[in-house]
Amino acid sequence: MNFGAQGLTVRFGRRLALSDVDLELPPGEVRVVVGGDGAGKTTLLEVLAGARTASAGEVRRPSAERIGYLPATSGVYPDLSVAENLAFRAAAYRMPRAVFAERRAALLGAGGLLGHEGRLGGELSGGMRQKLGVICAMLAQPDLLVLDEPTTGVDPASRRDLWRLIAHAAADGAAVVVATTYLDEAERAVELVLLEAGRVLAHGAPEAVRGAMPGLLLDGGAAPPAAELERAWRRGARWRLWRPGAAKVELEGWREVAPDLEDAVTVALLARETAEGVAQ
Amino acid sequence: MIVKEFLQLRRDRRTLAMMIVLPLLLLVVFGYAASFDVSKIGALVVGPDAQAFGQRLRAPFSPVSVHPGEGMAAARNALRDGQADVAFVTGGTRTVALVNGADLFTARAAETAVARLAATQLNAQSLLAQIQAELPQGVSLSVVTPKPPKVEVLFNPGLKTAVVMVPGLAGVILVFVGTLIASLGVVRERQAGTLEQLAVMPLSPWDVLIGKIAPYFLVGAVDLAIVLGAGMLLFGVPMRGSWALLVLGALLFLFVTLSLGVLVSSVSQNQGQAMQLAMLTVLPQILLSGLIFPLSSMAAGVRWISYILPLTYFIQISRGVMLQGQTIGDLWRPFVFLAVLGAVVVTAATLRFARLLAPAPPGRALRAGAGEGRA
Numbered sequence: 001m002n003f004g005a006q007g008l009t010v011r012f013g014r015r016l017a018l019s020d021v022d023l024e025l026p027p028g029e030v031r032v033v034v035g036g037d038g039a040g041k042t043t044l045l046e047v048l049a050g051a052r053t054a055s056a057g058e059v060r061r062p063s064a065e066r067i068g069y070l071p072a073t074s075g076v077y078p079d080l081s082v083a084e085n086l087a088f089r090a091a092a093y094r095m096p097r098a099v100f101a102e103r104r105a106a107l108l109g110a111g112g113l114l115g116h117e118g119r120l121g122g123e124l125s126g127g128m129r130q131k132l133g134v135i136c137a138m139l140a141q142p143d144l145l146v147l148d149e150p151t152t153g154v155d156p157a158s159r160r161d162l163w164r165l166i167a168h169a170a171a172d173g174a175a176v177v178v179a180t181t182y183l184d185e186a187e188r189a190v191e192l193v194l195l196e197a198g199r200v201l202a203h204g205a206p207e208a209v210r211g212a213m214p215g216l217l218l219d220g221g222a223a224p225p226a227a228e229l230e231r232a233w234r235r236g237a238r239w240r241l242w243r244p245g246a247a248k249v250e251l252e253g254w255r256e257v258a259p260d261l262e263d264a265v266t267v268a269l270l271a272r273e274t275a276e277g278v279a280q
Numbered sequence: 281m282i283v284k285e286f287l288q289l290r291r292d293r294r295t296l297a298m299m300i301v302l303p304l305l306l307l308v309v310f311g312y313a314a315s316f317d318v319s320k321i322g323a324l325v326v327g328p329d330a331q332a333f334g335q336r337l338r339a340p341f342s343p344v345s346v347h348p349g350e351g352m353a354a355a356r357n358a359l360r361d362g363q364a365d366v367a368f369v370t371g372g373t374r375t376v377a378l379v380n381g382a383d384l385f386t387a388r389a390a391e392t393a394v395a396r397l398a399a400t401q402l403n404a405q406s407l408l409a410q411i412q413a414e415l416p417q418g419v420s421l422s423v424v425t426p427k428p429p430k431v432e433v434l435f436n437p438g439l440k441t442a443v444v445m446v447p448g449l450a451g452v453i454l455v456f457v458g459t460l461i462a463s464l465g466v467v468r469e470r471q472a473g474t475l476e477q478l479a480v481m482p483l484s485p486w487d488v489l490i491g492k493i494a495p496y497f498l499v500g501a502v503d504l505a506i507v508l509g510a511g512m513l514l515f516g517v518p519m520r521g522s523w524a525l526l527v528l529g530a531l532l533f534l535f536v537t538l539s540l541g542v543l544v545s546s547v548s549q550n551q552g553q554a555m556q557l558a559m560l561t562v563l564p565q566i567l568l569s570g571l572i573f574p575l576s577s578m579a580a581g582v583r584w585i586s587y588i589l590p591l592t593y594f595i596q597i598s599r600g601v602m603l604q605g606q607t608i609g610d611l612w613r614p615f616v617f618l619a620v621l622g623a624v625v626v627t628a629a630t631l632r633f634a635r636l637l638a639p640a641p642p643g644r645a646l647r648a649g650a651g652e653g654r655a
Contacts, residue, residue, distance in 0.1 A: 010642045017642070046640070049480050053639045064482040073473025092481045 001060060002026045003048075003144050003175050008057035010043050010198075017043045018198045020057070024191075025144065025175035030166060032186040033179045034265065035195035041179035042072050042148055044195065048177060049146040061144055065093060068142035068174070070150055074133035078122030082113060082132055085121055086139060093140035100139075107135040110168055112161050127158030134162055138169050145169045145176045151185060163188065183262040194265055201268050206261050213264040214271060215244040220254040231270055235262075242267045244274070294549075298556050306563065312579040313568050318389035320576060324358050326350040327370030334368075340393055341366070352376070359434055360604045366390040368429060377429040381436030382603040384444045385574045391431055391439075398428030435520075435603045443518070446511030447598035448571040451591045453507050454530070455537050455565050457500045462541025463558035465492045466636070467548050478637060485633035489626070492545075493538045500534045520605030529597035529615065536590045536622040543629040546636055565591040593618040 003025040010018040018040045025031055025048075033041045046052035047059055049069040061067060069075070077085055083104075090100040108114045111131040121129060134150050147166065151159045163185065170176045178185070186192045187206050194202040194209065202209045218224075218241040224232045232241045240263060241254065248256070259267065289296055323341040325334040327348065334346035345364065347354065355367035359380045365387070367378040377394045381387045436443045469475040478488060508526075511517045519526075540561055548554035567573065568582065569591035575583060586592045593614035600606035600614075608615070 012642060046476075050639055051476050051480050053641055055642045064480060067480060069477065069480045071473055071476045075474055075477040077474055078472060089481075092483055094482075 003060050003062065005044075005048060005054075005060070006058045008044070008047060008059065009055050010040075010047060010052070011055045016198045018047070018054070018195075021193070021195070021198075021200055022203075023048075023177070023193055025177055027143070027175045028170055028173050029190045030170050030176040030178060030188065032189035032192045033177060033195060034181070034183060034186045034192055035179075035201075036181070036269075038197070039195040040198040041195055043198075045069075045146050045148045045177065045179050046071075048144070062142075065140070066143040068137035068140065068145045068169075070133045070137040070147045072148045074121075074129045075136060076121040076124075076129050076133050079120060081118050081120050082108075082124070083117040085132060085136060089136050089139045095140055103139055103141065107138060107165065107168075110161075111135050111165050112158075125158075127154040127161075130154050131158060131161055131165065134165050138165065138174075141172060142169075142174055145174045147176070147178045149179050149181065151180060151182060159185070183260075183265055187261050192261075194268060196269060196272060201272060202265070209268075210259050210261055210264045213259045213267050215242055215267070216248065217242055217257055217259045217263055217267065218251065218254040219257040220251070222253060224251070224254070231274065233266055240266070242270055244271065292553075294553055295556065298560070302560065309564065309582055309585065310567050312582040313573055315573055315577040316385050317577055318386050318574060321366055321386060321390050321393055322364045324355060324364035324367040325370065326352075326355050326367065327372075327375075329370035329375070330368075333370045333375060337368075337397075340389065356434065360606060361610045362600070362604070362606075366394065375429040377431045379431060379433045380604075381433040381439055382444060382599050383574060384436070384439060384441060386576065387433060387436070387439055391433070394429055394431050435518075440515070442511075442515035443603065444599065445571070446507070446515055446517045447602045448569075448591075448595045450504055450507045450511070450530070450598055451533065451569075451594040452566055452571065453503055454500050454534050454594070455562055455591055457496060457503050458534055458537030459541040459544065459561055460555070460558045462492065462496050462538050463544040463548070463554040464551055465542060466545035467551050467554045471550060475636065479639070483637070485630050485637055488633050488637065489539070489542060489629055492542050493535070496538050496541075497531075497534060500538070501531065504530050504534070517602060519602050521601035521607065525608060525611070526598060526601045529594060529601070529611070529618070532615070532618050532622060533590055533594040533597075536618060536625055539622065539625040539629045540590070543625060543632060546629060546632040565589045568592070570595050587617075588621070590618060590621050593621070 004023045006022050008018055008021040008023070009016070021040075021044060023031065023044070033044060035041050043052065047054050048061060049067055050061060050064060051069065051071070077088070080088065086100075086104050090104075095103070105114075108117070111134070113128060113131060113135070116124070116128065121132065124132060130150050134147060137145060137147065150162050150166070154162065166176055166178060178189075180186060189206065191203070191205055192209060193200055202212065204212070220239045220241065223229065223239060224241045228241055231243070232239055234240075241251075243249070319340055320342045321340050323337055323344045325337070325344065325346045327350075330346045330348040334344050337344050352369050355369050355378050358364045359367055359378055362380075365380050365383065369376045369378065377390075379387050379390045379394070433439060466475070469478060512519065541558060544557045544561065545554050548557055564585060568578070568586045569589050570586065571591065575586055575592070578586065596614040597611055597618075600611050
C-alpha cells in the first residue's frame with residue numbers, strides 16, 4: 001500500500017486548515033503540492049511527516065526511522081558545520097559508519113557541497129543551506145521524503161541542484177512529496193495537488209490539470225477592457241485574459257493560447273473566486 | 281515606534297505578567313526572608329553541672345537540651361551533626377561554650393549571647409562584692425560564683441565569611457551554569473526551527489533530555505572543581521569530610537539544576553522568556569537557601585519555599601562535608617530531599633519533552649511566533 005493520506009482534515013479552532021484532502025505517494029515518484037500562502041501546504045506536509053496530528057482522516061506513513069523531513073525552515077543547525085550537521089543525523093538514525101560515509105560523499109557531491117564540509121550552517125548561503133537541509137533529510141535513505149518548500153528563495157542554479165537531489169531520492173525508491181510555490185517545478189511532478197484555503201482545487205498529472213482548464217485563455221500585448229480586468233493578469237511583458245465561457249468572442253489584439261501550468265492554476269483560483277467560474 | 285512596542289508587549293503576556301507580578305512577589309518573599317536576626321539558638325548543656333547551668337539559660341537559647349551524663353566528645357559530635365548551635369560543657373575549672381562556626385550568623389549571635397551571659401555573672405559578682413562590703417565585719421557570704429564560660433568556635437575558628445560562603449558559592453555557580461545556560465537549550469532549537477525536525481527524528485524524550493544535559497554536566501563539574509580548588513587555596517576553606525561524598529552531592533545537585541534549566545527551556549517560547557523564568561528559579565535559590573540569610577531567621581511562611589529549593593540541600597551538604605566533616609549518616613536527609621527534587625524535575629522535564637516531541641495537535645504551533653499554526 002502506498003504512503004499518503006485520505007480524507008485528511010485539520011482544524012485550527014474554527015478555521016479549517018485542511019479539508020478532506022486525499023494524496024497518494026507511490027514509491028519512486030515525486031508528488032508536488034502547490035498553492036499560495038496559507039493554502040495548507042505546510043500543514044499537509046507536517047501531518048505526512050508525523051509532526052502534527054490530524055483532526056480527521058487517515059495517514060499512511062512509515063516509522064520515524066524511515067521518514068526524511070525538511071521543515072519550512074531548513075532544519076539545519078546554524079552553529080554546527082556541514083559535516084557536524086550530517087554526523088548528528090547519522091547518529092540519530094543510527095546509520096552504520098561505512099554507509100554514512102558513502103551517502104555523505106554521494107549527496108554532498110550531488111548537491112555541490114563537497115569542499116564545504118567545515119563551514120558552519122549559519123555561514124552558508126540560503127541556497128546552500130537549503131541543499132544541506134535536503135541532504136540531511138535524504139541521508140538515511142528514507143522511504144518517505146517530505147520537503148516543505150526546499151527551493152523558496154533559492155537562485156536558479158541551486159534550484160537545479162536541489163531538483164537533482166530530489167530526483168536522486170525518487171530514483172532510490174523513496175516516495176517524495178514536495179511543497180512549492182513555483183509552478184514550473186510542479187511541471188516535473190508525476191502528479192500535483194493544488195491547494196487553496198485547505199481544499200484540493202486541482203489534482204492530477206500537470207498536463208491533465210492544464211487540459212482541465214475551463215473556458216478560453218487569451219494572450220494580448222495591452223491591458224484588456226476594464227470590464228474584464230478582474231479576470232486578467234500579467235505574464236512578463238504580456239497579458240493573459242481568462243474567459244469562462246467556451247464561446248469565442250473576438251477581441252482586437254488578443255489571440256487564444258494553450259495554458260501552461262501557471263495559467264491553469266491561476267484560472268483555477270479565479271474560477272473559485274468568481275461567481276461565474278466553473279470551478280471543479 | 282512606541283505604539284508598536286506597546287502592541288508587542290501586550291501580545292507577550294508572559295513577559296508582561298512577569299514584569300508586573302514578579303516585583304511584588306519578590307518584595308514580599310525577600311522582605312520576609314531578608315533577616316540576619318537570629319532569635320533562637322539551639323543549646324546543649326553537658327557535664328556534671330549541666331542541670332543547674334541549663335536552668336540559668338534564657339532566651340535566645342532555645343531549645344535547651346540538658347545531658348549531665350555526657351561530656352566534651354558528645355558536645356562536639358552534637359555540633360558537628362547540627363543538633364545544636366552551641367554546646368556548654370560544664371565541670372572542670374571553667375564551663376566551655378562550643379559554638380558551631382559553620383553557621384556564621386548563628387555563631388555570631390551565640391558568641392554575643394554567651395558574652396551577655398558572662399556579663400550577667402560579672403554583674404552578680406560585683407553585686408555580691410557590694411553586699412559583702414556592707415556586711416558587718418566578721419560576717420561573710422560564702423557564695424561561689426562560677427567563672428564566665430570560655431567560648432571556643434568549632435569548624436571556622438576565625439568566623440571567616442569566606443570559609444562559610446565558598447562551599448555555598450560553589451552551589452550558586454552550579455545554579456548559574458545549570459539553570460541559566462541550560463534554559464536556552466530548547467528555545468534555541470525552537471527559534472532555529474530545528475525542534476520540529478527533532479520531533480520527527482527517531483529520538484526518545486529521554487535521548488533529547490540527556491543530550492541537552494550532558495555537555496553542561498561536564499562543564500559544571502569542571503567549574504565545581506575550579507571553584508572548590510580556588511576556594512581552598514585562596515580562602516583556606518578546609519576539607520574535613522569525604523571528597524567522594526561531596527562529589528556525589530555536587531553531581532546530584534548539578535543534575536537537578538540542569539534538569540530544571542531544560543524544563544524552563546521547554547516551557548519557554550523565546551530566549552527572553554527562558555532567561556526570565558530561569559532567573560525566577562535562581563534568585564530565590566540565592567536568597568532563600570541559607571546561603572546568605574539563616575533559614576532559622578526566615579518567617580515560617582517563607583521558609584517552606586527554602587525546602588523546595590535544591591540549593592538549600594546542596595549548601596547543607598557542602599558546608600556539612602567541608603567544614604564540619606559530616607558523613608552520609610549526618611547528611612542522608614539533604615541527599616534524599618535532593619534526590620526527590622531531582623526525580624520530580626526530571627520527570628516533569630521528560631514529560632514536557634514527550635509533549636514537545638509528540639506530533640502537534642491541530643491547533644498548536646510548531647514554532648515560536650508561528651501563530652496558531654502555519655497553513
